[in-house]
Amino acid sequence: MILPALTEATSPFFRPIKYSLFPPLGLATLAGYLGPDDEVTLTDEHVQKVDLSDEPDLVVNGSFVFGMDQDDPSVFDRTVEWAVAQGIETATFHILTPYPGTRLYDRMVKAGRMLHSDWDRYDTRRVVFKPARMTAQQLEDGYWRAYRDFYRWGSIMRGASTKPTLRGKARHAAYAGGWKKFEPAWDLVIRAKKAGRALPFLESILGGFGSRPAR
Secondary structure: OEEOOOHHHHOOOOOHHHHHHOOOOOHHHHHOOOOOOOOOOOEEOOOOOOOOOOOOOOOOEEEEEEOOOOOOOOHHHHHHHHHHHOOOOEEEEEEOOOOOOOHHHHHHHHOOOEOOOOHHHOOOOOOOEOOOOOOHHHHHHHHHHHHHHHOOHHHHHHHHOOOOOHHHHHHHHHHHHHHHOOHHHHHHHHHOOOHHHHHHHHHHHHHOOOOOOOO
């Protein structure tokens, strides 16, 4: 279980111990919901580097933010390739968005890097600041390309191939495909306010996907 570091953590005045002890939702809290026989490794990037060479036993979903100052135009392909290779079933991508009232926003304003104050565009899908190592257009285009490339059928099948069992492979393909390929259908369900009824049905299908019927 990994807690990525905040952007503010790069400041020499950041207090990692304080944040690790009192985070918004601590990894230890989440780990407390696991069973007594489950083994879990906790990694807090505020106090230690993340070992990217590690191969976790289970990676279901991931959320990635593009636009950090160290990101260049290669970050999109590298991120998608890593996510697919790890067998992540669903991924969400976001563009770094400095919200008013945060240290990041204040720092961006001071550096003259904010592009505008049209709050309707502060939705993590559009660029509202000047990136450090690419253009705003490259950042926005890369964001959409990451979504497109991760949810290609070829990527979904590659991700499914990382699962050790046939049931796991089938579940991955069904879950990842159903998540994005049928997005228009899910949009209709949500607009009709039927998501609450559809969710238990979906969970029952995915939970028993590939299992043998009881005798």
